[in-house]
Amino acid sequence: MEAFRRGLNVVVAMLVCLTFALVLIYKNDGKTPDHFEPAVNAPREAAPQ
Structure with missing residues (x-):
């Protein structure tokens, strides 16, 4: 039982x-979606505005 x-x-x-x-x-x-996606895929979308 233990x-x-x-x-x-x-x-x-x-x-x-x-x-x-x-x-x-x-x-x-x-x-931070770029943390999970490859950095090559989203350089433009993840750019801070």
Whole structure:
């Protein structure tokens, strides 16, 4: 029972970390799209105005 509970804690911690990372990525998606795209693809669109 103790091993099962430890495994459950690990799974929950992993899920929390994954959701936190996904939220951060989606929050930054609108501000910095050039971070995820190759720089060759969008030099003109990503230029600050």
